[in-house]
Amino acid sequence: xxKLIRQxxxxxxxxxxxxxxxxxxxxxxxxxxxxxxxxxxxxxEPSKKQLIMDGLRDLKEEIKLWRKEVTEQLESDPILVFRPxxxxxxxxxxxxxxxxxxxxxTDADHGEGKxxxxxxxxxxxxxxxxxxxxxxxxxxxIIKRTGYANIRTKRVRKSFKRESTYDWTQYNMLIMKVxxxxxxxxxxxxxxxxxxxxxxxxxxxxxxxxGGPHWQIAKIPFSKFFLSSKGRVQDRQGAIPLNRVTHxxxxxxxxxxMDGPFGLEIDYVGxxxxxxxxxxxxxxMYQTPKYIVAT
Amino acid sequence: MLxxxxxxxxxxxxxxxxxxxxxxVPAVLHRNYSADETNSNxxxxxxxxxxxxxxxxxxxxxxxxxxxxxKTKDTYLTMVEIFQERDVHRRNHVEFIYAALKHMxxxxxxxxxxVYKALINVMPKGKFIPTNLFQAEFMHYPKQQQCIIDxxxxxxxxxxxxxxxxxxxxxxxxxxxxxxxxxxWRMMYWMPKFKNLSPWPLPNPVPDDTLEIAKLAVxxxxxxxxRSQINxxxxxxxxxxxxxxxxxxxxxPEQSKLLREHSRQKALYIEGPFHIWIxxxxxxxxxxxxxxxxxxxxxxxxRQLDEDDVSHIEVPFFGRPPPRRxxxxxxxxxxxxxxxxxxxAICATGTSTKxxxxxxxxxxxxxxxxxxxEVPVLFRFTSTVPAKAEEIEGPASVPATSxxxxxxxxxxEEPSVS
Numbered sequence: 149x150x151k152l153i154r155q156x157x158x159x160x161x162x163x164x165x166x167x168x169x170x171x172x173x174x175x176x177x178x179x180x181x182x183x184x185x186x187x188x189x190x191x192x193e194p195s196k197k198q199l200i201m202d203g204l205r206d207l208k209e210e211i212k213l214w215r216k217e218v219t220e221q222l223e224s225d226p227i228l229v230f231r232p233x234x235x236x237x238x239x240x241x242x243x244x245x246x247x248x249x250x251x252x253x254t255d256a257d258h259g260e261g262k263x264x265x266x267x268x269x270x271x272x273x274x275x276x277x278x279x280x281x282x283x284x285x286x287x288x289x290i291i292k293r294t295g296y297a298n299i300r301t302k303r304v305r306k307s308f309k310r311e312s313t314y315d316w317t318q319y320n321m322l323i324m325k326v327x328x329x330x331x332x333x334x335x336x337x338x339x340x341x342x343x344x345x346x347x348x349x350x351x352x353x354x355x356x357x358x359g360g361p362h363w364q365i366a367k368i369p370f371s372k373f374f375l376s377s378k379g380r381v382q383d384r385q386g387a388i389p390l391n392r393v394t395h396x397x398x399x400x401x402x403x404x405x406m407d408g409p410f411g412l413e414i415d416y417v418g419x420x421x422x423x424x425x426x427x428x429x430x431x432x433m434y435q436t437p438k439y440i441v442a443t
Numbered sequence: 444m445l446x447x448x449x450x451x452x453x454x455x456x457x458x459x460x461x462x463x464x465x466x467x468v469p470a471v472l473h474r475n476y477s478a479d480e481t482n483s484n485x486x487x488x489x490x491x492x493x494x495x496x497x498x499x500x501x502x503x504x505x506x507x508x509x510x511x512x513x514k515t516k517d518t519y520l521t522m523v524e525i526f527q528e529r530d531v532h533r534r535n536h537v538e539f540i541y542a543a544l545k546h547m548x549x550x551x552x553x554x555x556x557x558v559y560k561a562l563i564n565v566m567p568k569g570k571f572i573p574t575n576l577f578q579a580e581f582m583h584y585p586k587q588q589q590c591i592i593d594x595x596x597x598x599x600x601x602x603x604x605x606x607x608x609x610x611x612x613x614x615x616x617x618x619x620x621x622x623x624x625x626x627x628w629r630m631m632y633w634m635p636k637f638k639n640l641s642p643w644p645l646p647n648p649v650p651d652d653t654l655e656i657a658k659l660a661v662x663x664x665x666x667x668x669x670r671s672q673i674n675x676x677x678x679x680x681x682x683x684x685x686x687x688x689x690x691x692x693x694x695x696p697e698q699s700k701l702l703r704e705h706s707r708q709k710a711l712y713i714e715g716p717f718h719i720w721i722x723x724x725x726x727x728x729x730x731x732x733x734x735x736x737x738x739x740x741x742x743x744x745x746r747q748l749d750e751d752d753v754s755h756i757e758v759p760f761f762g763r764p765p766p767r768r769x770x771x772x773x774x775x776x777x778x779x780x781x782x783x784x785x786x787x788a789i790c791a792t793g794t795s796t797k798x799x800x801x802x803x804x805x806x807x808x809x810x811x812x813x814x815x816x817e818v819p820v821l822f823r824f825t826s827t828v829p830a831k832a833e834e835i836e837g838p839a840s841v842p843a844t845s846x847x848x849x850x851x852x853x854x855x856e857e858p859s860v861s
Contacts, residue, residue: 273783360789361664440620
């Protein structure tokens, strides 16, 4: 290690100053410092006093949560029978304070685009994810294509701000009651892992919306979801680990000249067990050639 | 050796150029890639070349694609052909391909597979195939490979699916270990899977005619009821219609029935304009709806049994007939009776004006829905397209966004029976 540092120093002495400036994007292929991959916004830290006050205020709610967890553990009465045709609602937009559970992001957040989006309650009482996607981007020479808007739930957690995951292993269908505008939306199921390689694991599928005034119930088997990381479909695929789902979200993009307003009204997102659906994974799992896949 | 050095130089061209700006380097390293692009004329393949020597000044970069007079596919392909035939070495082909890719939408060829193939064909065959393991592993000719990867990515972005001929071309250029080949294989695995996924398939490309798009849109929205009928009306049918335009209207027999049964005291609303996307085209549409029949919906809720409730299980053996399903003879809820309103019809008109909508109502009345004449019809431009609503309604009475619509609904006189 020491030798390397020495070498580095020698090199920097020998090289002219121009050589040290990167003219291209630096690729840190393997190691990542934080989960946002360089997009983390530095927020000013509140004062120590404020932190203590906030902590004490949160403590009450956290203890309530914790008590609930303990009772659940003691009761030890999990749902064992998942009746077919019965939808268990996970994200209900008719519930109070539902909008606090979601985060809206667009490419404009980091000055990389001009899309706008918001998540509000619609006149029908459902959640309305609407806005305008714009593929015009700031010409900084690095960004090639932009134009997206995205909503995502906050990380599921246990009491005392401990992170946890959803356990949806008993279900095999995703049910959504939505009213769209004819656009297709991307359903994102994040299965964030422990290691940095797995931080960006997202399972995707498309939500095609009919458009029009009628509500539409979309029923999508989990077997259809495919793995991608940072927007790239992965070579090594596998069925979604339903016990490790951390976030849920929708995306919409301005691809192929679809710049303009969008609106997706969501009533609820639920889960269902359909015994007639036996498929585990919809895509081929044959042996792939060595040194070609995942390169 | 020299070729290798040049290749290395290409890899680090930006950094190296700044490095050797002040130093003396062999003339061959100073060759400028854009120089012959600069001085050659696209129409004249024998144009003189200069600037290959030690020209100190920066070359003025001239883009043949930007300068082209008529931007058609033929011109585009001719330019590619000229580039291929100009020089046996095909210098600058990477830059040429990048420039060509960038200007594809200008020529309207971004969805054309043939053009992409022509660009791949610019690459020399056999020269970039790695001959040993190390070359294969370390991305032999990286600039060239990256260029074709970018080309394939552009195809992916525009939704152009490659074919097997392209695979053969890529194999000839980069060999079976090339990174563009990997990209190609991935595309050929996923793109056919995603191509026909939509439950509402659309023609590709979608027609340019607004009427055709409107038909597609109304058809798509009416798939909710299989018995829906799409009618294309012409306002000329009516005696004194103000607008002369077309109206695409979608209505099913069930909706007609609901409309017949609709209370004469409760108003109907024409709402809109809402928009629907047909691939990358947007169409405004209007709905004819009424407020939800709350009594009927509540009645349905009442009849639903709580299946989890085990406190009142009736024994079917003693004295009573077995319980029947309660709503066997009752009215069933129609798909058009939504929680937030009953939808009677959908339309898209050529002008999206209030007059055309009035014509629509009169046309519906004339075509088998005489009851509309007896019900008050209100216009309610509560729209997600505020600009359009304002245009229709007039600037004064429509606020920009919609949440509470009742305050601005304006009673329109009942359409006269014609």
